[in-house]
Amino acid sequence: MSKPLIIAIDGPAGAGKSTVARALAQRLGLTYIDSGATYRAAALKVVESRVSPADPAAVLDSVNHCRITFATDDGEWHVMLDDRDVAGLIRTPEVTRAAAWVSRVPEVRQKLVALQREAAQGAGVVMEGRDIGTVVFPDAPLKIFLEAHPAERARRRLDQEQADGRSASLTATADEIRRRDQLDAERKVSPLLPAADAVRIDSTHLTAGEVVERILNLAKERGLIEKSGALNAE
């Protein structure tokens, strides 16, 4: 029996990973997992504990005193913090900023990578993040590194913020994306880099649907799915 299919989608903030990964999972009947939600849940804990996100020892201590898990309902995986569904609390600007710091702490990453691997156990998944193809699933048979021009990423992120009912300006969003890009690229553990065997897709001038089609074609070319688009039998 072959192993369940794992598709890794990595790339910077605002490149369209969530939309693409979610749509791809739906098309293939795979589970969609957002690894960033685990860093955000850890960051929420840090914010709620009133610990400085820039203090690695304090961050680790607070993360060691909480339980982050995934729970499923309606086929979507929700991140849980101490058995609370925190999906609705982890997208605020404060948590976003804290997550960029929290994800720099190596021991926190170790813990969350273990959780991400566990969540995918036994199931076919599309997992999005920054280090899925390099660290979490280095053997994934299909790795995508999704990029887009920073101005386009800021525009998309702003649309999302507004759709979520948060007010934000394009300048502030562009600044935030720049700051996070820098933190993600500079960090010593798992800096944001494409895996050597990742396929890079620039989505600046592509719709999410077009990106999904490209990925499906790659999966077909590699024999991971049938020409009809169905998953190859295990």
Ligand code: DC
């Ligand atoms: O994708 P996101 O914006 O929800 O990610 C939140 C933070 O977590 C962001 O600062 C990058 C970090 N992250 C990471 O370091 N590794 C991952 N696999 C996913 C997210």
